[in-house]
Amino acid sequence: MAPESEEVSVPIVKMQAFGERLFLALGVPEAHARVTIETLIEADLRGVESHGVAHLADFYVRRMLRERINRTPRIQIVSDAPAAAVIDGDMGLGFVVAHRAIDLAMEKAQATGVGLVSVKNSTHYGAGFHYALKAARRDMIGISITTGGNIVVPPGAKRPVYGANVISVAAPTGKDFQYVLDGSTSVVAGGKLEIAARRGASIPEGWALDESGAPTTDPTVLSRGGGLLPLGGSPQMGAYKGFGLGIFADVMSGVLSGSGASLALPPTGAASHLLAAIRIDAFEPTREFVRHMDVMIDGLKAAERQHGVDEILIPGELEARLERQRRAEGDIPVHPAVIESLRTAAEKLNVPFDIR
Amino acid sequence: MAPESEEVSVPIVKMQAFGERLFLALGVPEAHARVTIETLIEADLRGVESHGVAHLADFYVRRMLRERINRTPRIQIVSDAPAAAVIDGDMGLGFVVAHRAIDLAMEKAQATGVGLVSVKNSTHYGAGFHYALKAARRDMIGISITTGGNIVVPPGAKRPVYGANVISVAAPTGKDFQYVLDGSTSVVAGGKLEIAARRGASIPEGWALDESGAPTTDPTVLSRGGGLLPLGGSPQMGAYKGFGLGIFADVMSGVLSGSGASLALPPTGAASHLLAAIRIDAFEPTREFVRHMDVMIDGLKAAERQHGVDEILIPGELEARLERQRRAEGDIPVHPAVIESLRTAAEKLNVPFDIR
Numbered sequence: 001m002a003p004e005s006e007e008v009s010v011p012i013v014k015m016q017a018f019g020e021r022l023f024l025a026l027g028v029p030e031a032h033a034r035v036t037i038e039t040l041i042e043a044d045l046r047g048v049e050s051h052g053v054a055h056l057a058d059f060y061v062r063r064m065l066r067e068r069i070n071r072t073p074r075i076q077i078v079s080d081a082p083a084a085a086v087i088d089g090d091m092g093l094g095f096v097v098a099h100r101a102i103d104l105a106m107e108k109a110q111a112t113g114v115g116l117v118s119v120k121n122s123t124h125y126g127a128g129f130h131y132a133l134k135a136a137r138r139d140m141i142g143i144s145i146t147t148g149g150n151i152v153v154p155p156g157a158k159r160p161v162y163g164a165n166v167i168s169v170a171a172p173t174g175k176d177f178q179y180v181l182d183g184s185t186s187v188v189a190g191g192k193l194e195i196a197a198r199r200g201a202s203i204p205e206g207w208a209l210d211e212s213g214a215p216t217t218d219p220t221v222l223s224r225g226g227g228l229l230p231l232g233g234s235p236q237m238g239a240y241k242g243f244g245l246g247i248f249a250d251v252m253s254g255v256l257s258g259s260g261a262s263l264a265l266p267p268t269g270a271a272s273h274l275l276a277a278i279r280i281d282a283f284e285p286t287r288e289f290v291r292h293m294d295v296m297i298d299g300l301k302a303a304e305r306q307h308g309v310d311e312i313l314i315p316g317e318l319e320a321r322l323e324r325q326r327r328a329e330g331d332i333p334v335h336p337a338v339i340e341s342l343r344t345a346a347e348k349l350n351v352p353f354d355i356r
Numbered sequence: 357m358a359p360e361s362e363e364v365s366v367p368i369v370k371m372q373a374f375g376e377r378l379f380l381a382l383g384v385p386e387a388h389a390r391v392t393i394e395t396l397i398e399a400d401l402r403g404v405e406s407h408g409v410a411h412l413a414d415f416y417v418r419r420m421l422r423e424r425i426n427r428t429p430r431i432q433i434v435s436d437a438p439a440a441a442v443i444d445g446d447m448g449l450g451f452v453v454a455h456r457a458i459d460l461a462m463e464k465a466q467a468t469g470v471g472l473v474s475v476k477n478s479t480h481y482g483a484g485f486h487y488a489l490k491a492a493r494r495d496m497i498g499i500s501i502t503t504g505g506n507i508v509v510p511p512g513a514k515r516p517v518y519g520a521n522v523i524s525v526a527a528p529t530g531k532d533f534q535y536v537l538d539g540s541t542s543v544v545a546g547g548k549l550e551i552a553a554r555r556g557a558s559i560p561e562g563w564a565l566d567e568s569g570a571p572t573t574d575p576t577v578l579s580r581g582g583g584l585l586p587l588g589g590s591p592q593m594g595a596y597k598g599f600g601l602g603i604f605a606d607v608m609s610g611v612l613s614g615s616g617a618s619l620a621l622p623p624t625g626a627a628s629h630l631l632a633a634i635r636i637d638a639f640e641p642t643r644e645f646v647r648h649m650d651v652m653i654d655g656l657k658a659a660e661r662q663h664g665v666d667e668i669l670i671p672g673e674l675e676a677r678l679e680r681q682r683r684a685e686g687d688i689p690v691h692p693a694v695i696e697s698l699r700t701a702a703e704k705l706n707v708p709f710d711i712r
Contacts, residue, residue: 081638112470162652238543240671255652261648264652
């Protein structure tokens with residue numbers, strides 16, 4: 001397994017400018033290019049390297065070249081109620097569609113206390129936490145749910161038939177981090193296998209089944225028809241909960257938006273989402289909420305630790321620490337294979353390559 | 357391990373009348389007694405024996421005798437917005453408080469599309485699915501979240517410090533069952549250990565830690581300061597997701613309602629909840645929603661099965677099948693130890709015992 005230190009540092013401002021140029025060369029509007037690259041970089045800043053610029057060339061640029069992502073979408077509200085809406089993303093970049101949807105959810109929450117926006121005809125929106133965190137920074141609880149590729153195997157089945165659907169939640173605290181849950185409803189996200197493959201590592205037993213339905217430790221198994229197990233892994237260890245949460249995500253995004261569950265989406269990269277905002281002071285004063293969050297966090301962190309454990313980490317804590325450090329340094333770490341994918345994309349699109 | 361067939365059949369109507377008499381003898385209003393016993397019996401009808409009449413005497417009656425449950429609560433809306441509210445349950449029976457809260461959530465959803473009601477100063481409300489299912493039967497997506505006892509160990513810790521918080525979701529389908537997710541955010545619910553203990557069985561490794569923080573297979577471990585592991589079990593298998601979901605439940609119920617997270621609740625049986633209703637036709641016509649649900653269900657059930665697996669089960673399917681069968685028979689199965697606990701309660705409260 002190659003060491004992580006193989007990764008190289010790329011200045012944030014250079015990556016932002018380079019990424020925007022790639023999209024501009026593809027005919028993407030400037031505001032769309034900016035928010036998409038900012039969002040990808042936020043993933044790398046917070047250590048979510050499976051959903052950052054590693055996907056820029058080989059996923060988003062490639063899909064746009066294959067006309068699977070609409071460069072100039074007409075994003076529309078197709079159903080509207082005081083606390084609810086459906087947005088049609090017109091197959092635009094998922095980042096752009098999801099930012100629009102969480103903004104609408106926050107507007108509705110401002111008026112009624114809660115806003116739920118279900119989204120159809122969108123595409124991959126990166127990591128889910130960005131949109132939840134956007135609401136948490138405005139004194140709301142943010143929820144972001146999305147369908148993933150159909151790479152998860154239901155309990156008792158052999159092959160993957162439904163999505164690696166992701167549930168993300170964020171809430172403000174009085175600490176130097178927000179509570180941020182961001183997890184697929186499978187044991188791990190597909191991106192974790194990509195990382196292992198890039199490093200030449202195997203994966204632990206219990207993450208995935210091969211194409212015949214047998215346990216495997218091969219990180220490349222998804223490309224050959226294998227699949228991930230639902231969170232819980234086996235029925236005895238709670239796989240029906242992971243499966244049920246995966247269906248929940250499908251219900252809130254694909255089914256509620258009218259495009260259908262992950263299982264029924266065409267295999268061309270369409271995605272459905274749910275973006276929700278809950279305005280805290282519609283329930284209680286925000287300072288009270290924050291005080292209760294901090295009491296909870298302090299109590300959890302004070303728990304007696306297992307031998308060798310330095311610290312009980314709250315979901316979102318480590319990521320915020322990394323983000324502060326990397327913003328201070330002004331760099332994100334990028335794997336050499338990702339650098340090469342960006343160089344190739346720059347050559348193809350005739351864009352200056354200057355991030356190294 | 358004692359066989360399940362040791363359980364005896366008790367007629368539903370006899371159990372309903374007997375249970376109501378127990379509560380009436382305690383001074384509980386008739387409507388409160390009725391809805392509480394109906395809800396407990398619904399759990400037994402659907403095979404959720406960990407949350408049915410097994411708890412009636414040893415949990416609810418006992419807590420009421422110890423004045424930990426208010427027999428005549430004044431349930432109040434203490435904060436109100438078009439799509440949001442906080443209810444103070446005045447330490448009444450959780451069943452009564454939660455039915456009131458989901459009814460209010462459905463009213464709000466009728467008006468705005470969505471209703472979120474966070475509840476403080478309530479008590480144990482049984483299984484979470486009842487309230488979610490109530491909304492699903494009225495063409496809404498129902499969500500029910502509750503804090504549990506502080507019996508879960510965060511990743512890296514030795515001892516339990518936060519709640520076995522439960523997330524329940526239900527949605528309508530065109531089938532003879534609703535989609536119903538109902539699961540604690542721990543590997544298993546505490547009730548699963550009670551069942552194993554009642555049968556003299558051990559529990560699988562990976563469910564719980566003993567009071568020293570070591571793995572255990574002893575089902576009585578919770579009574580000695582041991583704790584359950586979060587869904588996922590180990591960090592490698594996704595325990596941070598289970599932990600993050602447990603915090604999510606705390607945020608939506610205890611923190612948002614203003615009473616604080618499970619960790620901060622006094623150990624006297626107070627509970628916080630969230631009840632939410634999402635009106636489907638605020639998003640799309642209900643018939644379209646149901647059609648997409650059925651396509652998803654058909655696709656999942658058609659998945660190629662592992663050797664020895666007869667059927668891919670959708671969450672809620674088996675429970676609905678059991679309920680139809682048991683309603684047709686007119687009986688619920690009850691363990692002899694539970695029968696004895698009910699006999700003892702009847703004697704103590706001077707109520708005729710006629711369920712056997």
